[in-house]
Amino acid sequence: MKQQLLLLLFCLLSSVSWAQEQDGDSLSWADAAKELQAGHYDEACSLYIDLSNHAISTFQEINSREVKDLRNEYSIDEVLLQRNLHQSRLLKLVWIAGAILVGLFIICFFYIRRQNKLLARSREELDRAKSLAEDSIRNKSLFLSNMSHEIKTPLNALSGFAEVLTMPGIDEGTRNQCNEIIQLNSELLLKLINDVIDISCLDIANMKFNIKPCEAVSLCRNVVKTLSSIKQTDAEILFETDLSSLELDTDIERLQQLLINLLVNATKFTKEGTITLRLEMADTGKAQFSVTDTGCGIPLEKQARIFERFEKLDEKAQGTGLGLSICQLIIKRLGGDIWIDSQYTQGSRFVFIHPLKQEVRL
Structure with missing residues (x-):
C-alpha cells in the first residue's frame, strides 16, 4: 500500500x-x-x-x-x-x-x-x-x-402790338395787321397753356377717355382742311386714303388733337413741298395713320429721344417740346403705338396705329 x-x-x-x-x-x-x-x-x-x-x-x-x-x-x-x-x-x-x-x-x-x-x-x-x-x-x-x-415771346408781342393799337393816327391797315398778330400770339399762348394742362392730365392713371364710334376718314379730311386754312408754310397739306370710310372706337377730341399735333409739328420744319396725312389698314387689322413731310428730317441720333418731354429738334423753334410726348401718351392710352420711320430719308414720317375696337373702356 x-x-x-x-x-x-x-x-x-x-x-x-x-x-x-x-x-x-x-x-x-x-x-x-x-x-x-x-x-x-x-x-x-x-x-x-x-x-x-x-x-x-x-x-x-x-x-x-x-x-x-x-x-x-x-x-x-x-x-x-x-x-x-x-x-x-x-x-x-x-x-x-x-x-x-x-x-x-x-x-x-x-x-x-x-x-x-x-x-x-x-x-x-x-x-x-x-x-x-x-x-x-x-x-x-x-x-x-x-x-x-415760350410765354415771354407771345406776351411781349401782345403787349407791344396792344400798345401800338392805342397810338393815335394809325391807319386801318396797320390796325388790322396788329389785330392779326395779337390774335396769332393769343392762340399760341393758349396752345402752350393747353399743352401743359394736357401733359399733367394725361399722367393721371385713372383719367377716363370719352370713347365713342368715330368715322376716321371724314375726321382726317376735316383736320387737313382746317390746318390748310391757317398754315404758316408754303408746303401743301394733303390727305390720302384708299378707304371710303373707316369706323373705330376712340376719343374723337384726343385723336383730333393727336393728328393736329403731328401736322403742326411737320409745318414747323417743312417750308415747302408737301405734308401728307395717310390712313390705311395695317396688317395687324388696326387702323394705321402716318404723317409724311418733305422737310429737313430728324437726325438718327435724335430719333430715339424725340418722344421725350421738352425734347426739341430746334431749340430756336417755337414750342414747348411737349407735342410729341402728348401724342405718345394719347395713343398709348387708346391702345395703340407710335414711332418714327427711320427708313424714310426724304424728310420725316411719323406712324401710329389705332385699334378698331376698345377692349376696355378708358
Whole structure:
C-alpha cells in the first residue's frame, strides 16, 4: 500500500517535473528515483515530498507571475479600451461640432446672400429713384426754361402790338395787321397753356377717355382742311386714303388733337413741298395713320429721344417740346403705338396705329 501511494505520488509529481527542470533541480528527482529503486521507501518518500512541495511552490510562483502578467495585460487592455472610448467620444463630439459649424456656415451663407440680394435690390430702387429725381429736376429746369422763353415771346408781342393799337393816327391797315398778330400770339399762348394742362392730365392713371364710334376718314379730311386754312408754310397739306370710310372706337377730341399735333409739328420744319396725312389698314387689322413731310428730317441720333418731354429738334423753334410726348401718351392710352420711320430719308414720317375696337373702356 505504501508502495502504491509512492507510485501515485510519482505520477503526479512527474507532471510538473518540467518546472523544476527550469530551475536546475533534475538531480534531486534522480536521487529520489534511485532511493525508490533501492527499496529505501522512507527516504524516497521524503525526497518526493520535498520535491512535491518545491514543485507546488514553483507552480504557485509561476501561476502568480502569469496571473500578474494577465492582470497587467488586462490593465493595459482596460486602459486602451478607455482611451478608445474617450477617442470615440471625442471624435463624435468633433463630428457633431463640425456638422453644427457647417450648418451655421450654410445658414450664414444663405442669409448673407439674401441680404446681398435685398441690398442690391435696394440699391437698384435707390438708383431708380435717384434717376427719376434727376429726370424730374431736369424736366423741371427744362420746363421753366422753355416756358419762360415760350410765354415771354407771345406776351411781349401782345403787349407791344396792344400798345401800338392805342397810338393815335394809325391807319386801318396797320390796325388790322396788329389785330392779326395779337390774335396769332393769343392762340399760341393758349396752345402752350393747353399743352401743359394736357401733359399733367394725361399722367393721371385713372383719367377716363370719352370713347365713342368715330368715322376716321371724314375726321382726317376735316383736320387737313382746317390746318390748310391757317398754315404758316408754303408746303401743301394733303390727305390720302384708299378707304371710303373707316369706323373705330376712340376719343374723337384726343385723336383730333393727336393728328393736329403731328401736322403742326411737320409745318414747323417743312417750308415747302408737301405734308401728307395717310390712313390705311395695317396688317395687324388696326387702323394705321402716318404723317409724311418733305422737310429737313430728324437726325438718327435724335430719333430715339424725340418722344421725350421738352425734347426739341430746334431749340430756336417755337414750342414747348411737349407735342410729341402728348401724342405718345394719347395713343398709348387708346391702345395703340407710335414711332418714327427711320427708313424714310426724304424728310420725316411719323406712324401710329389705332385699334378698331376698345377692349376696355378708358
